[in-house]
Amino acid sequence: MLYDITRTLTPRSAVFPGDTPVSITPTLQRRAGDSCNVTAITMSAHAGTHVDAPRHYSDDGAGIDAVPLDVLIGPARVVTLEAADAITIADLQNVIGDLLHAIRAAPRLLIRTRASHIPDDVWDDTFAHVDPQAADWLGANGLRLIGTDAPSVDPAASRALPAHRAFLRHGIIIIENLRLQGVPDGEYELLALPLKIAGGDAGPARVVLRRCAP
Numbered sequence: 001m002l003y004d005i006t007r008t009l010t011p012r013s014a015v016f017p018g019d020t021p022v023s024i025t026p027t028l029q030r031r032a033g034d035s036c037n038v039t040a041i042t043m044s045a046h047a048g049t050h051v052d053a054p055r056h057y058s059d060d061g062a063g064i065d066a067v068p069l070d071v072l073i074g075p076a077r078v079v080t081l082e083a084a085d086a087i088t089i090a091d092l093q094n095v096i097g098d099l100l101h102a103i104r105a106a107p108r109l110l111i112r113t114r115a116s117h118i119p120d121d122v123w124d125d126t127f128a129h130v131d132p133q134a135a136d137w138l139g140a141n142g143l144r145l146i147g148t149d150a151p152s153v154d155p156a157a158s159r160a161l162p163a164h165r166a167f168l169r170h171g172i173i174i175i176e177n178l179r180l181q182g183v184p185d186g187e188y189e190l191l192a193l194p195l196k197i198a199g200g201d202a203g204p205a206r207v208v209l210r211r212c213a214p
């Protein structure tokens, strides 16, 4: 069974205040007499569901074209934490139990927060973020990828981006703005394929979960 956990891009897709809005403009149209339909797209690399590259928060960091595919494909765990504001290791242990064992089995963690109830076209800056100490703990214990259905792993107003930086220190790749509504908690195979933009600070991605056989 496949779950599409990608937010749909439209001109109404919510973006960080001040970031480039999504525009999807026809440049050729059959109904206008052209031979085919062609569309031009303008958008921030961080609109909708996307993978952050290390370049996003470090000028020397890898661009999205250099992020290894083996991080983006493989066993992943979906976990629901709708009450938390700052997600801690204790929060994760409360729902997962043996977190070390869980990371060994699936070193990719996708967190469903209350942001999964936010429609694609609504900006709501009260989303949950990841506690930077939790990011360090996860990195020290083998996590390779973190995903959230919120627009960021740091608070909307954060300029220091401590959780982003902690994940970067440990080489953990971040996926933001997932759509995890209706996906049961549990273990899956993750397939996250960002656009291969040379030196890109992020890549819009189609992200899919495949349910493991019971």
Ligand SMILES: [Zn+2]
Residues within 6 Å of the ligand: 046, 050, 051, 052, 176, 202
């Ligand atoms: Zn981003």
